[in-house]
Amino acid sequence: MRRVTHTRLYSQTPGRFLPRPGRAAAGASVFCPAVPGLLDRRLIFVTGKGGVGKSTVATALGLLAARAGLRTIVVELSSQERVQRTFEHQAELFREVELAPRLFTISVDPQHSMEEYLRIRIGPLGHALGSSKLFQAFAMATPGMRELLSIGKIWELAQLQRKTRGAAPYDLVIVDAPATGHGVGILRTPRTFAEIARVGPIANQGRDIAATIADPSFTAVVAVALPEEMPVNETLSLRDALDREGLTLQRVVMNAVYPARFSDDQVAELNGALERSESSLARAAVRAAVSEHLRAETQREQIGRLRDGLGGSVVVELPFVFADHIGIPELERLADELELGLAEPDPAGEVLI
């Protein structure tokens, strides 16, 4: 089946956009031009269990896309401005900020989105409403309204014709989505509202947004996981939850995978050395090596379990970063790794990048 690829700003050729730096014509997409890869979507939701490194992966993916020539924005929903802090940028709220060439970020806040929406939608009356305490109380206390407003803003960012005055469109919007339980919630909210409201602007917009999210050539969902029991469980149940919503989990990024430094034979040798050695420093170092081997082994089991559970090779691995924090050099390296991992075609012959 040939899927429609959405219009790009910088190239009109479906399935093949700007030549990527350093990869030239060797890009795998040359061989299957009709199949869009991950970065050919316009909207990517990056979700996963808390603490698995969603922000890091979303930002590295954004960096990769920007390097590939796409005007990209990474959207944060938690008001933590993590992306800006990683780039050592003075935090600015609710504004589209350029962090690196073609790489933008914004922190989306429901209340601010509502004011913006009202201004655009119903002009001066909207402005008055937005600043009305009473109206705010109404809107914010209506369960689900916050999610709807946030996703409405994300949708707006992903439009070729931006509603925000003077705003330029993006090739790619990457959302650092809330932890999985809430993540599915936010993807489902527009449909929920469309069903409740039936008619009127909210229903219409809810339906528009829901259709956009359900269109796999427009929207992709990427889960981030750690190679541990609970995150793997949660990733599998996320896949099921998405299935129930008629959505597909496109990729899983397995984050923080330990290097396989030691073979089993070597570990036997290490254990022997542990018996022999008198040096406490040497023993500590050898013990740390054995520990890491055990952790790496546990990780391999979990990665295997995830791959089996997903029933296909849609897992991309990222290495554990031994650093005191994730800064720009670490992100650059993760972007390289993502590029390599996504470039491998999966069994269905689909090019991932």
Place this chain on the structure above:
Amino acid sequence: MSVADLLAGKRVCVCGGSGGVGKTTTSAAIALGMAAQGAKVAVVTIDPAKRLANALGLEELENEPRRVEPERLAPAGLELKGELWAMMLDPKRTFDDLIERLAPTPERAHEILENRVYRELSTAVSGSQEFTAIAKLYDLDHDGDFDLLVLDTPPSRNALDFLDAPGRLTSFLEGRALKAFLRPTGFGMRVIGRPVGVVLGGLRKITGVDLLADLSTFFGLLGSMTEDFSRRAAQVERMLKSDSTAFLLISSAQSEAIDEAIWFRRTLEQGELPFAGVVVNRVHHDILGDADADDVDSELTGLLPDQLAGRVAENFRDYHVLARRDEQNIARLEPELDGRPLLLVPHFDDDVHDVVGLLRIHRYLFASEAERAQMIADVVA
């Protein structure tokens, strides 16, 4: 200072912190430890992931605690003097329960439960978990069947919502907004005056009349219950602020988690909520001591073949980066604690997700300071 000392005389322990720091396991280990010492304890998790279930053999979401059979714990060598109960909160059922209890008549309850807005909102929307969790905690405390309740909260940004939820809902329900909402047309519109008329006009324009009518019916049905809601909210707030409640922060030693813990600590202070201490999981303890990282290479020479020795040294340096990172992060957290205890649990060699793993964390949390230092020294040496 052990967790047992921290929780002496407490009836409610709320565990907060960011995602992925072992909060659920730690909550369960705390409940287990207190039950081992003779208390009747219930641990409540409101996380949608079924994590506690895996550890404690709970198969499904429920809205009443269920006793964990002592036989589950016996193979791991732990005998409980008290009782351990656990539940994975079912937000929908808890919400329904609440409506049934607060509705003036069974017919009214039925009408609300059947209302389309209610049905969508009580299941589809994320805020409902926070709201129902707190409702459940309050009920369990009120019933008084347990000596101690341990609550595992959702990640901290949501946990703030969760602390806010009762207040937000009630101030909405009892406020002017509701009264205006109940009479969107006719007589009501004329008497409530222009500002509200504008608001409702605007709402109608945006939401569509149907949504307004449905919401109006919904809030109309809830209307008579608003007093009960706000009374409950006030009681919940009293419970959370009382001396018999302890807020325990759970963190890992990673920068983001420590940032969250500091943020959470300050939020508790602003909200005048009783803060008891911090548990930091997955700490990479310094195994270098006073030695120099480069000394490792020479110490390994002769002990191992060159290539293997090189990898061991490289691994050691990588580990040491993490140990130093953890040390710096913990040093950043410490001044925020006003002398409240900081309990460190090491990074174990494997993943903790069964009863044995639970007991391993439990041993650290319930050890005296001296015992804990010894255990860490044993791991490190």
